[in-house]
Structure formats: C-alpha cells, structure tokens
Amino acid sequence: xxxxxxxxxxxxxxxGATVAFNCTYSNSASQSFxxxxxxxxxxxxxLMSVYSSGNxxxxxTAQLNRASQYISLLIRDSKxxxxxxxxxxxxxxxxxxxxxxxxxxxxxxx
Amino acid sequence: xxxxxxxPRYKVAKRGQDVALRCDPISxxxxxxxxxxxxxxxxxxxxxxxxxxxxxxxGLPSDRFFAERPEGSVSTLKIQRTQQEDSAxxxxxxxxxxxxxxxxxxxxxxxxxxxxxx
Numbered sequence: 506x507x508x509x510x511x512x513x514x515x516x517x518x519x520x521g522a523t524v525a526f527n528c529t530y531s532n533s534a535s536q537s538f539x540x541x542x543x544x545x546x547x548x549x550x551x552l553m554s555v556y557s558s559g560n561x562x563x564x565x566t567a568q569l570n571r572a573s574q575y576i577s578l579l580i581r582d583s584k585x586x587x588x589x590x591x592x593x594x595x596x597x598x599x600x601x602x603x604x605x606x607x608x609x610x611x612x613x614x615x
Numbered sequence: 616x617x618x619x620x621x622x623p624r625y626k627v628a629k630r631g632q633d634v635a636l637r638c639d640p641i642s643x644x645x646x647x648x649x650x651x652x653x654x655x656x657x658x659x660x661x662x663x664x665x666x667x668x669x670x671x672x673x674g675l676p677s678d679r680f681f682a683e684r685p686e687g688s689v690s691t692l693k694i695q696r697t698q699q700e701d702s703a704x705x706x707x708x709x710x711x712x713x714x715x716x717x718x719x720x721x722x723x724x725x726x727x728x729x730x731x732x733x
Contacts, residue, residue: 513655548706548724549658592657601712602648602671603722605657 508532511593511606518583519614526578526609528593537596538569540578542589543608549592552578583613617641619725621707627731628697636692636728640709647690648722649682650706658706664690665712697732704729 511528518524530538538555553560555567555576566579576593593606620639628634640647646665650658651674660674666687675682679698684690694701708722 509657548726550724551721601646601663601665602660602674603658605650605659607655608657 507606508597508604509593509595509606511609513607513609515610515612517612517614520583520585522583522613523579523581524583524611525580526591526593526611528576528606530574530576530593530595530604532595532597532604533571533574534598535574535595536598538576539594539596539603540565540567540576541592541594541605543592544589549605552591580611583611585613585615587611588613619707619709619723621705621725621728623728624726625729625731627733629733630698631696632732633693633695634697634730636694636705636730638690638692638707638709638725640688640690640707641711641723644709644711644723645687646710646712646720646722647684648708648710649690649692650708651676652704652706652727654703661692661705694730697730699732702730702732 509530540552541549542552543549555569557569559568564581568577590608590610592608595604622637648663649661652658662682663671664684679695681693704727706727707725710720710722712720
C-alpha cells in the first residue's frame with residue numbers, strides 16, 4: 506500500500522468553478538502535511554501546509570482529518586493559471602524525506 | 616537569490632552507460648535530497664544527506680545507484696549500467712535543516728534532470 510493515495514484525475518473544470526481534491530495517507534504517525542503544485546515539466550513547489558485546524562490562503566483552503574487520515578484541498582473561483590498537477594505530500598514523524606501522492610491533474614477551461 | 620540548480624537538464628544514455636547527475640543546493644542549506652519522478656507519478660525518495668553525511672539511502676532502487684556529497688555542498692547522483700527503467704526525472708531538493716528531526720523545514724526543488732535511457 507502506498508504511503509499517500511490520491512485520485513490522479515484529470516479534473517477539467519470551467520473558469521470560476523470550485524474544485525476539491527482529496528487524499529489519504531497510511532502512516533498514522535505522520536506529522537506534517539502539504540500540498541505542492543507542479544506545472545508541466547517544472548519542479549514541485551510548496552503551495553501550502555495543512556494544519557489540523559484547517560487553513561486558508563486566498564482562494565485555497567486545506568483541511569486535515571487525522572482520525573480518518575484524510576487531507577483535502579479546495580480551490581474556489583478557479584483561474585486558468587490554476588491548471589497544474591497538485592501533489593498531496595506527507596512527512597512522517599522521524600523522517601526527513603517527503604512522501605508524495607501520484608498527483609491530481611487540474612485543467613481549468615475558459 | 617539563486618535556487619537549487621541541476622545539470623544537465625536533459626541526458627540521453629544508451630543502455631549500459633554510466634551517468635552522473637549534479638545538484639547545486641541553495642547556499643547554506645544543510646539538508647539535500649534526491650527524488651526520482653517517473654512519468655505520471657509523484658516524486659519518490661532516493662536518498663538524504665545532512666552536510667556530507669548520507670543519513671538515509673533506503674530509497675535507492677539498486678546498487679547501481681550511488682550518491683555523494685563530499686564537501687557538504689554539491690551532490691552527485693551516479694547511475695551505473697543504466698537500464699530503460701531508470702528513465703525518469705531526477706529531482707534534487709535542499710532545505711535549511713537545523714534541529715530535531717521532528718521539525719520540518721521547507722524543501723526547495725531544483726528543475727530536475729530528465730534522463731532517457733534508450
């Protein structure tokens with residue numbers, strides 16, 4: 506079983522739509538959670554950290570459910586520039602490296 | 616300031632050739648990571664250095680893969696006798712890590728080296 510599982514998509518949504526991505530992680534001792542964004546043929550870049558209390562950054566909202574080992578990302582009012590692959594990422598306690606999901610590909614259509 | 620740089624950006628090798636991939640981390644970053652990203656997949660951890668010490672190499676897929684960071688700065692990932700299944704993007708990341716292992720410091724990724732083995 507992979508450390509992080511997420512729906513690879515693709516998600517094709519019109520501009521202005523709200524879209525949600527989910528992922529699950531297998532290691533209950535995981536302590537840090539993130540969403541990374543990766544544009545085509547580019548490196549992954551940190552989009553936002555995910556906290557138990559939930560956190561929001563503009564149009565982006567991330568939530569963590571430790572009991573269900575579930576992480577989500579909500580994008581409101583989608584823009585064309587949001588088109589990218591969104592990677593769910595977990596850093597287990599005691600580990601320095603990151604565990605990535607497969608990534609969910611989002612295309613925002615004009 | 617300069618980010619993480621990697622060279623070459625693209626490498627085509629014939630099966631059986633040896634290759635060497637270079638990573639220049641952000642100046643002053645203690646931690647350095649190598650990841651392998653196959654097409655359509657997320658990055659997968661290969662190995663981790665803290666300064667010049669290779670503290671974790673559990674992700675290296677075989678003994679054909681070798682990494683070093685002799686002076687605690689630049690790192691090289693070497694793949695011997697390349698196989699077609701080695702074709703992937705190899706990503707290097709660095710972070711300014713000081714402190715206990717249960718604290719996270721953001722990892723900054725380089726642009727990667729796209730390796731194609733024919």
